Amino acid sequence: MSDRKLAEQMLGYSQRVVTKEAQVTPEEVQFLIDLMRTNAKVSRPVTVEQVVDFSFLEKARRDLGLTR
Secondary structure (H helix, E strand, O other), rough: OOOOOHHHHHHHHHHHHHHOOOOOHHHHHHHHHHHHHHHHOOOOOOHHHHHOOHHHHHHHHHHHOOOO
């Protein structure tokens, strides 16, 4: 990504959505995807399932004894 201002904006949005405990809902991820699509002028729909595999997070949280 060559647009520093856009990258900073995207990071700011991401930091508001993703917590230190890596708890994020599919709805929050979809919000970020849609925001990035708009900024990048991408018209094709992109779903959470196409971008994120929550199974790794769920397994790690189970292994660590963490719950949502």
